[in-house]
Amino acid sequence: MFSFSDENDFSGRRCVWVNGPVIVGAGPSGLAVSACLREQGIPFVVIERSDCIASLWKKRTYNRLKLHLPKKFCQLPKLPFPEEYPKYPTKKQFITYLENYAQKFDIKPQFNECVQSAKYDESCHLWRVVTVSTTGSTRSKTEYICQMLVVATGENAEGVVPEIDGLQEFSGEVIHVKDYNSGEKYNGQKVLVVGCGNSGMEISLDLSNHNAKPSIVVRSSVHVLPREIMGKSTFDLAMMLMKWLPLWLVDKLLLILAWFIFGNTQNYGIKRPSLGPLQLKNHHGKTPVLDIGALQKIRSGDITAVPGIKRFNCNSVELVNGETLEIDSVVLATGYRSNVPYWLQENDLFSKNGFPKTPFPNGWKGKHGLYASGFTRRGLAGVSADAIKIAQDIGEVWKEDLKNQKVPAHRRCISTF
Numbered sequence: 001m002f003s004f005s006d007e008n009d010f011s012g013r014r015c016v017w018v019n020g021p022v023i024v025g026a027g028p029s030g031l032a033v034s035a036c037l038r039e040q041g042i043p044f045v046v047i048e049r050s051d052c053i054a055s056l057w058k059k060r061t062y063n064r065l066k067l068h069l070p071k072k073f074c075q076l077p078k079l080p081f082p083e084e085y086p087k088y089p090t091k092k093q094f095i096t097y098l099e100n101y102a103q104k105f106d107i108k109p110q111f112n113e114c115v116q117s118a119k120y121d122e123s124c125h126l127w128r129v130v131t132v133s134t135t136g137s138t139r140s141k142t143e144y145i146c147q148m149l150v151v152a153t154g155e156n157a158e159g160v161v162p163e164i165d166g167l168q169e170f171s172g173e174v175i176h177v178k179d180y181n182s183g184e185k186y187n188g189q190k191v192l193v194v195g196c197g198n199s200g201m202e203i204s205l206d207l208s209n210h211n212a213k214p215s216i217v218v219r220s221s222v223h224v225l226p227r228e229i230m231g232k233s234t235f236d237l238a239m240m241l242m243k244w245l246p247l248w249l250v251d252k253l254l255l256i257l258a259w260f261i262f263g264n265t266q267n268y269g270i271k272r273p274s275l276g277p278l279q280l281k282n283h284h285g286k287t288p289v290l291d292i293g294a295l296q297k298i299r300s301g302d303i304t305a306v307p308g309i310k311r312f313n314c315n316s317v318e319l320v321n322g323e324t325l326e327i328d329s330v331v332l333a334t335g336y337r338s339n340v341p342y343w344l345q346e347n348d349l350f351s352k353n354g355f356p357k358t359p360f361p362n363g364w365k366g367k368h369g370l371y372a373s374g375f376t377r378r379g380l381a382g383v384s385a386d387a388i389k390i391a392q393d394i395g396e397v398w399k400e401d402l403k404n405q406k407v408p409a410h411r412r413c414i415s416t417f
Helices: 028-039 055-059 091-104 198-209 234-241 247-262 277-284 294-300 379-403
Strands: 002-004 014-018 022-024 045-047 113-121 126-133 141-146 149-151 173-176 190-194 213-217 224-226 289-291 304-306 309-312 316-319 324-326 329-332 370-372
Touching: 022 028, 022 126, 028 091, 028 379, 045 141, 055 091, 190 198, 190 324, 198 213, 198 289, 198 294, 224 247, 234 247, 247 277, 289 294, 370 379
Parallel strands: 014 141, 022 045, 022 149, 149 370, 173 329, 190 213, 190 329, 213 304, 224 289
Antiparallel strands: 002 014, 113 126, 126 141, 309 316, 316 324
């Protein structure tokens, strides 16, 4: 799979020749590409900055989390979910699925290695990926040299903490949603949830269920749809309708059904966007909220929807409508971002925001053997689609290289960890 050079280079770093691709990230995206490559017998190396696979799911998600879509839309290539799993697997079940997935396809990442830089060397037509160890007293470096690089760090690598006037003056607890586990410790507290996406809505519901008094900031318009309509997944229903109807008409039907179930959400402080939910997702990557009970709590007054924030004070927050709320804690459900621009040195495939420049479905491949997996803004279904295409393309290149003997014999699989 890969081998070590006999000596360290001049900077003291290890140098590792990799015969197949280097895959950065051991979340669902990296695991899916690895499994597809394993099926073809193509060697690879997976680099992961954490000490486990799927660290986002294991360490940065709240306890009550379940998959928002039915499991048939969330399984990775080559391995379906167990039949006994419910329609919407829990966080624990999904983690178990990923662990079994890694075991089945013998995926053994190089853990505790954070990529410092990745750059294509034009002189030798190879990628140079430099990592720094994240454990131990000394931060040793390793340089991986490869012909192909798969960026699989995903859309949610880093939590976004916005700059809000006065936030540093607030005396209560302020955490990002990635550090939220349960509403149990907030019993009786007035908690402001900043952000009204799926995470913000679900955390508000969890807080209310634990006898907290949550308020959720609805700064911009958002589509709220029922997770199921007449016992059928709303997403499943939309996919079925799109086989026969144009996108705009499917959007109209979904909004009519949502109105019958929820009424006019603007009456509760939630304004809908002008674009339909599917059009908005396709054009701007903004996912509609699939409601599992939060809206009913907003309608009953157990959760209060409030407009945008003007500024924070010591123990309160001023809103843009002039109201002031006394609060004890703040949860920032303000999303995540890609970290690709911090370490990948290239300007063709990725834009400054860390997403591919070319829109779906063609943003998975760049120049010089560079690939992007899991940046489609289409959840786990997009992850699987990317993995299959990337592995097929790498397979074709790999077979052609072997045929032309472009991979020197001394660099073929001679040692492994």
